[in-house]
Structures are given as C-alpha cells and as structure tokens.
Amino acid sequence: MIFFPIRQLRRIRRPLLAVFVFWGVFCFQCFPTVFFSLCHATGTEITRAGDNSTEVVGIDPDSSLAETKDNASEITQEAKDATDSEDSAEETQEGGALQFTYNGFIEWESIFSTDTDQDFSDANKKNELRNRLEINYGTESRYLFSVTNLYLTPTFFNNDIGETYRYADETRMERNLRMSGSHYEIDFRELYLNLSSEKTRFRLGNQIYAWGTADVFNPTSYFNTLDYREFIFRDDDEDKSSVPSLSAMLFMDDYTLETVFMPVHVPMLLAPSGNFWYLNIQENLYTAEFLKTNGMQVEMENVGIGTRLSSSYRGADFSLSAFHGPDRDAIFTPVGVSMTPNQTLSLQLDPQYFVVNMLGADFSATINDFVIQFELAYSPDKHNLVEQNMNQLQQITFPFESRKSQYFAYAVGFNYFIPLTRLIESHEGETVFTFEWYQSKFFEEDVYQAYLTDIISCKLEDTYYQGHIPVSIKTLFDTRSNSSVFWPKVGYDFQNGWLIELSYAAIDGKKDNQGLLEPMFYYFRDNDILMGSIRYDY
Numbered sequence: 356m357i358f359f360p361i362r363q364l365r366r367i368r369r370p371l372l373a374v375f376v377f378w379g380v381f382c383f384q385c386f387p388t389v390f391f392s393l394c395h396a397t398g399t400e401i402t403r404a405g406d407n408s409t410e411v412v413g414i415d416p417d418s419s420l421a422e423t424k425d426n427a428s429e430i431t432q433e434a435k436d437a438t439d440s441e442d443s444a445e446e447t448q449e450g451g452a453l454q455f456t457y458n459g460f461i462e463w464e465s466i467f468s469t470d471t472d473q474d475f476s477d478a479n480k481k482n483e484l485r486n487r488l489e490i491n492y493g494t495e496s497r498y499l500f501s502v503t504n505l506y507l508t509p510t511f512f513n514n515d516i517g518e519t520y521r522y523a524d525e526t527r528m529e530r531n532l533r534m535s536g537s538h539y540e541i542d543f544r545e546l547y548l549n550l551s552s553e554k555t556r557f558r559l560g561n562q563i564y565a566w567g568t569a570d571v572f573n574p575t576s577y578f579n580t581l582d583y584r585e586f587i588f589r590d591d592d593e594d595k596s597s598v599p600s601l602s603a604m605l606f607m608d609d610y611t612l613e614t615v616f617m618p619v620h621v622p623m624l625l626a627p628s629g630n631f632w633y634l635n636i637q638e639n640l641y642t643a644e645f646l647k648t649n650g651m652q653v654e655m656e657n658v659g660i661g662t663r664l665s666s667s668y669r670g671a672d673f674s675l676s677a678f679h680g681p682d683r684d685a686i687f688t689p690v691g692v693s694m695t696p697n698q699t700l701s702l703q704l705d706p707q708y709f710v711v712n713m714l715g716a717d718f719s720a721t722i723n724d725f726v727i728q729f730e731l732a733y734s735p736d737k738h739n740l741v742e743q744n745m746n747q748l749q750q751i752t753f754p755f756e757s758r759k760s761q762y763f764a765y766a767v768g769f770n771y772f773i774p775l776t777r778l779i780e781s782h783e784g785e786t787v788f789t790f791e792w793y794q795s796k797f798f799e800e801d802v803y804q805a806y807l808t809d810i811i812s813c814k815l816e817d818t819y820y821q822g823h824i825p826v827s828i829k830t831l832f833d834t835r836s837n838s839s840v841f842w843p844k845v846g847y848d849f850q851n852g853w854l855i856e857l858s859y860a861a862i863d864g865k866k867d868n869q870g871l872l873e874p875m876f877y878y879f880r881d882n883d884i885l886m887g888s889i890r891y892d893y
Contacts, residue, residue, distance in 0.1 A: 451494040459488040462890040466520075468631070469859075469883045480631040480884070481520040483508050487592075496552060502545040504593070508538045522584070524627045530619045530650065531561050531597050544597050556604040561597040564615065566663055566676060567730045568719040569766035571812040572793040574732035575715035577661050577678040578615060580623040585632050586879055587831065587840065588860065588886070596621050600659075610666045617659035620681040620708065622650040634878050640748060641692070641700040643872075648706045651681050657710060671720035682711040686738055687872065690754040700748065709738040709757070726770040728791075737762035739802040740871060760802050764795035768812075775817075784818030803870045809834045823848050825856075831876075836867035838876035852892045860884050 466481035486505045491498055508520055523535035533542045547560030567573035579595040587594075600617040625645055626632040636643035651657040659680025666673060685706040693701045715732040736759040743751050768791030775786045791812045795805035811832040818825050829842040844858035864880035866873050 451496070453494060454491070454498075456491045457489065458893065459486065460890050460892040461486050462888055464886065464888040466631075467885045469885055470881060481508070483520075493549075496550070498549050500545060500547055500549060501543065502592075504540075504542040504544055506540040506542070510538060518629060519631045521627050521630055524647075529596075529621065531599055531621050533596070542597075544592070546597075554606050556602075556606075558602045560599065562600050562602060563595055563597055564602075566674075566717075567715075567766075568672070568717040568728040569730045569791060569793070570728070570768065570770070570789055570814075571791050572764075572766045572807070572810070574730055574764040574766060574795070575663075575676050575713075575717055577676075577680070577683060577713055577715075578617055578659060580621055580683050582624040583632075584624050584626045584630070586875070586882070588842075588884075596624060598659075610664055612662065612664050614662045615660070617661075617680060619653050620650040620657055620659070622648050622706065622708065623683075623685055625706075631882065632879070634875070636702075636872065636878060638745075640746070641702045643702040643704050644693075645687070646690070646703055646705045648685075648708075651708050651710075657681055671718065673718045674716065676713075676715040676717075678711075678713040678715070680710060681708050682737065686740060686757060688740060688755050688757065689751075689871070692748075692753070705754070707757070711737050713737075724772045724774060726772075728769060729765070729767045731765040732763065734762045736760075737797070739797050739799075739805075741802055745871065758799060758802055760797045760799035762795070762797050762805075764793070764805070764808075766791055766793045768792060782819075783821060786817045787815070789814040789816075806870065806872065807875070823850065833874050833876055835869065836865045836874045836877065838864045838874050840876065854890045854892070856886075856888045856890075858886045860886070 462485045464483045467478045468480050484507045489502045491500050493499055521537045522540040526536040528534050543561050545561055545563060547558045547562055550557045564578045567575040578598050582589055582594050582596055598617050598621050599619055600615055602613060602615045605612045661678035663674050663676040685708055687704040688707045689702050690705045691703050693703060711734055713732055713734045717730040719726060719728045738757045738759055741756040741758050771788045773786040773788055775782045793810045795808045797804055811834060813830045814827060816827045825846045825848060827844045831840040840860060840862050842858060842860045844856060846854060846856035848854050861883050862876060862879050864876035866877055
C-alpha cells in the first residue's frame with residue numbers, strides 16, 4: 356500500500372483526482388462488469404484486442420437453451436435448419452454479431468532538465484500519468500470507435516511541477532471536445548461512428564487523417580494541426596489534434612476515393628506562458644508573447660473540404676489530393692506592443708489562420724530492401740507576412756500585413772531495412788534506417804520565408820535479446836542555422852505488458868537571422884532533457 360502526504364494531496368483539486376480515480380476503476384473493474392451485463396441479452400462477443408480468445412455472452416450452458424439442445428428430438432430437423440437459416444440471414448443483414456473490444460495502457464512519464472545551473476529539486480520538469488483507452492463496439496461494418504487519453508500531473512511529488520508544466524492557462528473545452536486544465540486533460544483523440552459496406556465507408560466524428568507517405572513532415576496532411584506543447588517530444592499518437600469531420604470513402608476496382616468535410620477549425624497547440632516548453636522569445640530590443648486563439652470562426656466560408664484519389668501499380672502506391680479550407684499552419688502576426696516601465700518592449704503575436712487552396716501528391720515504392728517515399732504540396736494562395744525591418748522599431752506598422760503567395764513544400768526519403776543478419780548471424784531484430792529531407796518555400800520576394808524548411812531527419816531502430824530491448828536514435832538537422840536535435844532511446848520490454856524506456860535529448864540551437872522569428876531549435880537550446888517512462892498495456 357502506498358501512502359501520500361495528506362497536505363500535498365489537498366493541493367490537487369478534488370474533482371480532478373476523483374475523475375482519474377473513477378477512470379482507473381472503470382477501466383479495470385467497472386466496464387467489464389457493465390458490458391457483461393449489457394451484452395448478456397444481446398449475445399455480444401467481448402474481446403480484448405490482441406487476444407485470440409473470444410467470449411460469446413448470452414448463452415448459458417445450464418440454461419433452457421442447453422436443455423433444449425439436449426432434447427433435440429422434440430423438434431424436427433427441418434425446423435432447426437429453418438431457425439439457423441433465419442439467424443444467419445439476420446446476422447448477415449446486420450453486418451455480423453455485435454462485438455465489444457478494448458485495449459489500452461497506463462503510463463508514467465517523467466522529464467528532467469540536464470541544465471547544470473539549477474538545483475536538483477528544480478530539474479524535475481514533468482511528472483505525468485496517462486491512461487489511453489481504445490474501444491470498439493458494434494459489428495464489423497457498423498461500430499462506434501473511440502480512443503481517449505486522460506492526462507494528470509500529480510503535484511504532490513514536486514510543488515514546482517505545476518508552474519513548469521501545464522496543459523493550459525485555464526480550464527477550457529475545445530471544438531474537438533478536448534477539455535484541458537492546468538494539471539489535467541481529457542482528449543477524445545478519435546471518436547467516430549463507422550458505417551461501411553463492400554464499396555463504401557462513412558465515418559462521422561473526431562478523426563485523424565493519415566494522408567501522405569512521409570515519416571516526419573507531411574505536406575499533404577491538410578486537416579490535423581500539430582501539437583507543439585512539447586516541441587517534437589510527444590509520441591506519434593499524440594502529436595496531432597483530431598478534427599470533427601465527416602469522411603466518405605469509395606472503393607473502386609483499381610482506385611480508392613476519399614472525401615472529407617470539416618465544418619469547424621481546430622487550431623494548433625502551443626505551450627502556455629511560463630511552461631518549460633514555452634517559446635521564450637527574447638531579443639535585444641524586445642520580447643514576445645503569444646495571444647490566445649480559438650481558431651477561425653465557425654462560418655461556411657471557413658469549412659474545410661478535401662479529396663484524395665489513391666491507387667497501386669506494380670508494388671507502388673501513389674495518390675493525388677486537393678484541399679480547400681483553413682490552413683493547418685498559423686501565421687504569428689505582430690499586432691502591437693505592450694510597454695512595462697524599466698523593461699523591454701513586449702511584441703504581441705497573434706496566431707492567425709487563413710483559408711488556403713492546396714494540391715498534393717504522394718508516392719511510395721519498395722525496391723529490394725528500400726522503401727522510397729515522396730510527398731509534394733502546392734498552393735497558389737497561401738498567406739504569409741510581409742517583411743519589415745525589426746531593427747528599426749519606430750518604423751514598424753501594426754498589425755503586420757499578410758499577403759498571398761505561391762507556395763510549395765515537399766518531403767523525400769527512404770526506409771532501409773538493413774540485412775544485419777548477414778553480418779551478425781545471431782541477430783534476431785529488424786534494423787531500419789529512415790532518412791527524410793523536407794523543404795518549403797514562398798515564391799513572393801517581399802514575404803518572409805517558411806519557418807520550417809531545409810530539415811534533415813534520420814532515425815535508426817533495432818531490437819535485441821529476442822525483442823526485449825528496443826533501441827532507437829533520432830536526429831534532426833536544421834541546415835539553414837546548423838541546429839540539431841540528438842535523441843537516443845533504449846527500453847526493456849518484459850513482453851508481459853510492461854515496458855520501461857529511458858531517453859536523452861540534446862538540443863543545439865543557433866540563430867540564422869533570416870526571418871521574423873529565429874529557428875525553433877534556438878529557443879529550446881537550453882532544454883536538454885532526460886526522459887523516463889514505465890508503461891503497462893492492458
């Protein structure tokens with residue numbers, strides 16, 4: 356039994372603690388019992404994802420149905436066959452038997468700053484408890500699917516955690532139903548109703564769209580905005596925000612056509628002011644603060660519509676796409692300054708979004724041990740800020756003007772499955788090296804250039820000791836400013852649901868003096884970190 360100091364527990368809001376306790380109890384005790392009772396009358400199959408065993412609920416071997424089976428001589432074989440035929444027809448009409456499947460994990464993650472100019476007690480920047488629950492309920496063709504993440508940062512381990520790591524400045528509900536507070540967040544990452552047939556598929560609700568083939572930067576990922584609250588260190592299943600939308604997919608003989616309608620805009624996420632991952636912009640003449648935004652107004656002219664036509668030919672996958680709607684990327688527009696006595700000017704940056712038109716294409720093909728990938732997006736009317744001389748503040752006009760410009764972005768790379776067994780016969784893991792080059796550019800001469808461009812990303816993955824020890828090394832290089840991120844990770848998989856991981860990230864950020872803002876690497880140059888996590892899959 357674990358005892359926590361009562362005085363420290365009082366610092367947590369009781370409703371939030373109650374929510375997490377209820378969630379944990381529900382996941383491990385309540386919902387199996389509740390669904391067992393609900394499914395008893397419907398014959399629903401209950402399956403834990405990844406488990407081959409299936410329990411068909413609703414047929415008791417000691418029930419009258421079993422007795423009827425033992426006394427089958429009381430009914431004719433013809434009547435029994437007729438009953439089976441009716442049941443089979445009804446099941447086929449409904450798309451199969453009802454099933455309830457679930458899986459998830461609970462994870463504890465801590466982050467420590469490696470800055471030597473601080474006390475050890477101040478190094479702990481994040482302690483987070485995360486519960487991820489995935490649920491699928493329905494038939495094979497008609498079902499409700501949800502992926503829900505619950506986050507909690509218990510402050511009883513370190514009182515200062517609440518100041519250096521917060522999900523939001525204030526309690527708020529986003530358009531995709533994500534609810535955030537200072538020390539908690541509930542994110543319905545995916546929550547949609549699926550209706551499908553042999554030729555069609557419809558989904559309504561919160562969705563993530565995996566358009567494009569690139570591994571790191573996806574120019575044709577038009578709908579889902581990015582979550583920058585931890586720079587690049589959020590997991591792959593957390594780095595994008597879901598969008599409420601309706602998607603329709605048509606399966607043809609050689610092609611697949613998908614169309615998406617997004618009625619509301621969901622903006623990107625930035626770390627709150629004072630957070631460890633806050634973009635702390637401090638120049639010689641001014642500092643900067645980011646204003647809050649709720650995204651574009653809910654109006655017909657701000658809806659998003661996109662379509663993608665994909666196909667395969669001789670082992671190669673390719674697609675063409677088009678989009679009209681809110682730009683995924685925000686423009687941080689200077690709208691004014693605030694002045695405080697005896698301090699530098701504070702430049703107010705307003706994240707603004709504009710409607711954009713995009714055309715895109717992507718391609719991937721397997722050639723021996725290589726998987727080649729290419730992705731391209733073009734826009735005739737993407738907005739960006741018109742340049743001004745930031746060294747002469749008295750001549751600056753607010754707010755900054757934005758202008759439409761032609762724009763393109765592309766990512767090209769490969770995955771190389773290294774045949775390491777040719778060198779080490781005893782090696783059992785799969786060694787994969789990933790390389791990607793990303794570049795974006797505005798064609799107009801008097802607008803600032805793209806903020807993220809000319810970036811090389813590399814990743815090496817492998818496993819050892821019969822899959823127990825996963826190892827990876829990630830690197831990012833900003834070739835414009837010679838900045839980089841080096842991120843090695845090692846773990847131990849007990850292969851019984853438990854996984855522990857330890858990683859280190861070194862951020863080397865330099866100025867390039869080529870835009871309104873310095874490279875993002877530069878603002879996090881003092882944020883080298885040590886990360887550790889322990890996870891249990893259920």
